[in-house]
Amino acid sequence: MPGLQIGIDLGTTSILIYVRGKGIVLHEASVAALDSATGDVLAVGNRVASMVGRSPDSLRIVHPMRDGVISDFTVIQAMLGYYIRRLCGNRVFKPSVMICMPASVTGLERGAILELAIAAGAGRACLVEEPLAAALGAGMNVAYRGGQMIVDIGGGTTDVAILTMGTMALSRSAKVAGNALSEAVQRHLRRERNVLIGDPTAEEIKRKVGCARLRSAELAVYVKGQSYITHLPAKIEITSSECYLAMRERLEAMVRVMQRTLEETPPEMAGDIAEQGVVLTGGGALLRDLDVMLHERTGLKIRTAKNPVSCVAAGLGIMMEHQNVLEDNGYFYRTEDDIGEYTRSRNL
Ligand SMILES: Nc1ncnc2c1ncn2[C@@H]1O[C@H](COP(=O)(O)OP(=O)(O)OP(=O)(O)O)[C@@H](O)[C@H]1O
Ligand SMILES: [Mg+2]
Structure with a gap:
């Protein structure tokens, strides 16, 4: 099949794209900025990530993936469409797209993801389970x-x-998973220290001093937030033990x-x-x-x-190189025409 072969790891936090013959060419945040009035998608990815917590009222920031699954199909379709156009330029042939999904997605969701990939510009699309790709990667x-x-x-x-x-x-x-840990830190600071912090600050604390058990050598970081009581800016120190205790559950x-x-x-x-x-x-x-x-x-x-963050995308790359092995295991590309057939054959 002519056209690019693309593998997409559609994650809750980030989207990675692997192009056969090139490797991982894109690593962007799973976030989009919408026009608050019209709901149109104005920008996607890393450009938007830096606006989280600082966006003007005219923009609505959305995370279209929640708990590993697509929560906003329209936004994901716009995002994928944008990336596919960016990668394929004005090529005549549409790309073959391999997409990862969590092992827990239902048959109905599978049909919907395949349709979405085709609508976003794929000539044909194939779904594979994320743990398999991660293991290969x-x-x-x-x-x-x-x-x-x-x-x-x-x-x-x-x-x-x-x-x-x-x-x-x-x-x-x-x-x-990772986001729940940052949220736990955020919640702890609001409840126990009366300080409000945004998502990027919670992420920074987790990366700098977060740990999964108590350490003998304590780490500490200063961060800026806002007092929950006076609403004035506040600067606080948080240690690795405090961070661990907040995340423990x-x-x-x-x-x-x-x-x-x-x-x-x-x-x-x-x-x-x-x-x-x-x-x-x-x-x-x-x-x-x-x-x-x-x-x-x-x-x-x-x-x-x-490189744990890129295992899934790297695994998709390996799968693309061994298409015959995939087919032996029942993974096939579907075109627009056979998605309806696929859905019917599974009584969806
Ligand atoms: N150095 C680090 N220390 C702790 N956590 C980290 C670090 N680097 C990244 N993370 C966390 O990893 C998570 C993102 O991982 P990843 O990109 O694998 O998720 P995803 O594939 O988008 O999500 P999912 O697979 O659940 O849909 C985030 O919660 C982020 O905070
Ligand atoms: Mg993932």
Whole structure:
């Protein structure tokens, strides 16, 4: 098929695009600015991210992905359309687009995502599960005959999957990931220190001093906010222990989803996982000491992938190079004509 081959990791926090033969060519924030009056999409991506918390009333900032799934189809279609046009320029042939989706999306949502990709300018589109792509991108040998565990901690969801022989044997997901940790810090400062901070500041605190367990060497950062009581500007210091305690409950939820998945894993595969260890991907995996904490809580060997944020996109690239293997596993590109057929065949 002529035309570009594009892989899209549509995440809650960021969108990464891989172009076959070129690699990852785009990494943008999953955010858009709309005209408050008309609802038209005016700008998307990183240009908008810097406006979060500072936008004028005439603009409405929206996050069209929530908890790993599309919450605003119109905005996502406009975003994808914009990126596809930017990448394809005035090429005659429309691109083939491979899109990742969380393992938990329903059949109905799959049909809708395929339709959206076609409407955004794809000539044909194929959906693949995010944990599979993440595992490939993390360098795991997905053809391994035993069970392997991958945990993707993104912005919106923590997805735990057990893979075997190139397919997903089991997957569980929790709507607690990196963004929930930043929100917990924000909430803590409002409730306990009477200080309001915006999303970018909460993110900064998490990255600079956030950690998944108490540390012997304390870290601290000063940040600017607004007093909840006087509404005047306020400058406060927050330490790694305080940040950890604010995030503790949410971190516990991540541990629970891993434990629940392990409980449901057949014993043979659980034995393989104990031997092989677990691979962490997604930006949330970059939280300080997360690997150490998960090892302490589960007793498993934990390895954080190299470049965890780009594993899914890199995995899509590998899948594009091995289209025949994908087809053997039941992943096919759909065109506009066969999406209706696909939807009917699944009684959607
Ligand atoms: N150094 C870091 N320390 C802690 N958290 C980080 C760091 N870098 C990125 N993150 C977090 O990673 C998350 C984004 O990760 P990623 O880009 O994998 O998410 P996503 O794919 O957009 O989301 P999802 O897969 O849930 O839809 C954000 O919550 C961000 O705060
Ligand atoms: Mg992701």
